[in-house]
Amino acid sequence: MSTSLSRPNVADDTGLWPDVVRRPEVSRLRTAVAERLVRRALVRLPLYVRFGAGETVGLGGPLLEVHDPDAFFRRIAAGGLIGFGESHQAGEWDAPDLVGVLTVLAQNAADLVPASLQRLRGLWAARQPTALRNTPEGARANIQRHYDLSNDLFALFLDETMTYSSAVFRGFPAEWPLLAAAQQRKIDRLLDLAAVGEGTRLLEIGTGWGELAIGAARRGARVTSLTLSAEQRDLANERIRAAGLGNLINVELCDYREATGRYDAVVSVEMVEAVGEEFWPVYFKALDDRLAPGGRAVVQAITMPHERMVASRDTYTWIQKYIFPGGLLPSTEAIEQVTADCTSLRIARRDGYGAHYAETLRLWRERFSERADAVAALGFDEVFRRMWTFYLAYSEAGFRSGYLDVQQFVLTREGAL
Incomplete structure (x- = not known):
């Protein structure tokens, strides 16, 4: 394009x-x-x-x-x-x-x-401004700057599942009509990895707009889903009610650090990137603390090469300034190290899908460009539209080049699988 x-x-x-x-x-x-x-x-x-x-x-x-x-x-x-x-x-x-x-x-x-x-x-x-630290108060402000822009904006370029993370396709090149099915495939895979089924107590950290919680509830799970975005919570609740699953899903406006209870499974999709390196130990310990004996945590994360992460970890970037304040992509090595140092969890399995994210982003970018007039009608000016196109293209290029990857991690306690 x-x-x-x-x-x-x-x-x-x-x-x-x-x-x-x-x-x-x-x-x-x-x-x-x-x-x-x-x-x-x-x-x-x-x-x-x-x-x-x-x-x-x-x-x-x-x-x-x-x-x-x-x-x-x-x-x-x-x-x-x-x-x-x-x-x-x-x-x-x-x-x-x-x-x-x-x-x-x-x-x-x-x-x-x-x-x-x-x-x-x-x-x-x-250097990254200290004001963007992901303290409980800072994390709310950072998340709201992106996810509370407008549900209508996201609906213009996402598919009907309102899923804002990498899909898993059967083959390439992907076409727009296949995106919703590819998102469902990704969700089913995550739920399978977490062994979610009838009666599972599931904690979801990062609600999105509710599609994973809906998929889990349709399997008979009882879901607690956490978000810091009021816009996401409101639309997720609408979609949950429309699906007739309000009795099985509770969406809470709650920081992961404030979560309580024990769960058979914890799933978190592309949330760790917004946590910030300072709080990675707290995030992974929260997964560990919330997981019942024998349970599994499944994390989908965008990763970058470890040497590049180390070189740029303190640098203030364009993405942080305009798109995801306070964010930092981890490396696989960083996730392995922090879980080993701070939790009883270990990586039992991981799978990479970088090429699938490149295709997902291409479809989003093309849809966004096709609907530029509708974006403008929502009140987003030309500089915003160029910024958002650049963000989607910049991200797609990261995956096409192999500089970025997206991985699904299964975390268990020793002997749990």
């Missing part, structure tokens, strides 16, 4: 996008250094990069068109990858194949910044 190369109108009378509308003040020297580093990286990549009206660099490949080179380099000088994303929001660069360009960059992420500068990352890279 191609994205439009038209320049957006970034006039912002509401103050929503101050760092997009306002070009950063940065010294000529710093801008010149940034330009030299960026050009040095781009000439070695399989991209076709065009600056302004004429100059081109790169080895050939997807087109990255820089409309305003001065603003582009100035933003990168001031904000690194945050500036790169904001420059796209402002329409200073674009790409007919945005996913293709971002996939090339993701494939070469470890080498874009010279090793000497990587070692000095703490001196030049912005």
Whole structure:
């Protein structure tokens, strides 16, 4: 799919996008250094990069068109990858194949910044603001900034299951009519791994819009589901009532740290990414504490390479600033270490589905673009629409490149399986 190369109108009378509308003040020297580093990286990549009206660099490949080179380099000088994303929001660069360009960059992420500068990352890279820490109060605010945007917004690009996590397809390429079935397949697989059936006491950490809880209740389980999003809770309850399962499911506006009781199974789908490294021990201990003897915890998580996680764990990113405040993707090694150090749980099984997430994101991105007018009708301006398209493309590229994976972990106590 191609994205439009038209320049957006970034006039912002509401103050929503101050760092997009306002070009950063940065010294000529710093801008010149940034330009030299960026050009040095781009000439070695399989991209076709065009600056302004004429100059081109790169080895050939997807087109990255820089409309305003001065603003582009100035933003990168001031904000690194945050500036790169904001420059796209402002329409200073674009790409007919945005996913293709971002996939090339993701494939070469470890080498874009010279090793000497990587070692000095703490001196030049912005650090995560302490205000985004996922304390009980901070986590509520962070979750609400994303999931309480609008149920109607999410409904425009999700399928009828309202499932906002990776599907599991039978084959590729996937088509939109198959997405709901692929989401049900993913949910059934998670419930099977957790051995959910008649009479199971299930705790779900991270409700979404209720589809997994509904699937578990249809098997005869009694479900307690936790969320910090009032918007999600309200719509999940509507969907649960419509399914006639209100007697088996209780959706609570509750932090995982406040959960009580013991359960035969605990399932948490793409929730750990929002917890923050500081609180991973607390999160996994909560799973351990809530799990009855002989029970299973099943966690679906987006993961990244351990060395990249270590290198970037303290860095403030574009995704954290605009999409998921306070978030950090774990590595498999980090999950293994924290469960070994802080819980009685061990990984009994894990399966990766990164290619399936790439397809899921492609379908969401295409649907979002097709319904751009409906998104605008909800009150979301052009900068938001470019931001959201960039987020979906950026995420898809991470999975297409292999930089990201999504995995299902089965956690048990020794001898439980």
